[in-house]
Amino acid sequence: MNALTLPDIAAQASRQALPLEWVGMCGIALPVVFEGQRLSAKADAGVSLDNGEARGIHMSRLYLALETLEHESLSPALLRNVLQRFLDSHDGLSNAAYLRIHADLLLNRPALVSPLAGWKTYPISIEARLENTVFHVELKIEVPYSSTCPCSAALSRQLIQQQFIDDFANHPLQHADVLAWLGSSKGIIATPHSQRSTAHLQLHLDDFLDELPLIAVINDAEAALGTAVQTAVKRADEQAFALANGQNLMFCEDAARRLNLALKRSPGIRAFHLRVVHAESLHAHDAVAESRWNGVIR
Missing domain, CATH: 1.10.287 (Helix Hairpins)
Incomplete structure (x- = not known):
């Protein structure tokens, strides 16, 4: 008895011929590797459907192409390779491929004075796109800090x-x-109010980079702000933190300007958009400032 051929509905012609900009999957669970650290991540993978006659794409091919991310450290070259596999598996259907990776980067941070150290998480997103051989990568990073008014x-x-x-x-x-x-x-008799604050950084990277500058950007941002939140502390560290806050008084506008200047000095960044949020302890609302830079010569 001959086995029946499994139907491929996606290969059938669309009843309404119309190209689509993005088709794929969101929230794919997978491990990724960065700087020797294995991170639990979620990925959004997709391609354009430029052939308007085609009913759909082959999502399983995108899923299988993500397997490389489990074994090799994240880099621009690896991201481009994955995107190229997306396109190769959709030859004749797609001209653009997209990949977004969301994860929490864990960094071990030393205390200010004592020999203690502890782990701190930084939510990150890596967005890569390959369209007609044009490739670019964007990073999104959240950096927590303290701000005293x-x-x-x-x-x-x-x-x-x-x-x-x-x-x-x-x-x-x-x-x-x-x-x-x-x-x-x-x-x-009176103390100034301070709040836990967050810098949301969105960075468009230069094309020539061999590595993703996640840790370097975090370090530059924390150095510019001067009041990174702490992990394990002793009283001497808490006192040093109080001193750092007293010497780095800042409105949200001050924080945005500090980060703007620091990111302009960071190598490998073509453009950026930053947003700082001070979760007010005085008010029930937040204080927010934003800044952009579109790659003017340094």
């Missing part, structure tokens, strides 16, 4: 000054008395 700090200092005037108005100033006052609850 300059206005709140100034108002707090004024209240402390007023309390000092009230407490020493009719008393001669003695070094020991002032030192004791500064160490008491009266010496810190």
Whole structure:
């Protein structure tokens, strides 16, 4: 008895001839490798359907082409290779291929003073596109940090000054008395408000890059802000963190400008869009600032 041929409905002609810009799958679970670290990721894989007569694409071919990501470290070359496999498997159907990878990058970060260290996650997305031999990659990175409001700090200092005037108005100033006052609850009668904040970075990479500069960009961003959130800490680290916040007072506008300048100095970035969000502790709403750079000569 002859085996029946399995039907291929996708190969049938479409009843309505119309090209489609993107067809594929979203949320594919798979492991990826980056800098020797195996990450749990979700991938969106797709191609254009330029042949409007075709009813559909071969999604299983896209799925199988993703297998390479399990064994090789993420790089622009690897991403291009996967996208080329998408197109080769859809010859005559598609001229453009797309791949988005979403994952959490785990980095071990040292404490500010003590020998402690701990792991911190950075949500990342890698978006790659290959269309008519033109290839480009974009990175999206979220960097958490702390921000202390300059206005709140100034108002707090004024209240402390007023309390000092009230407490020493009719008393001669003695070094020991002032030192004791500064160490008491009266010496810190008001504190500035701070909040956990997030920088959302979207980067368009240069075409010549051999590596994805994820860690370098994170390091540059945290250095520019000066107040990266911490993991494991001792009291000395907490004190150093308080000092860092006091020396890096910033509105969301300040943070956006710092990041703009830092990213312009980072090699391999052709253009970027950044968005900083300060989750206000004073208000029930967030303070937000955005900035773009479109590749003007450095």
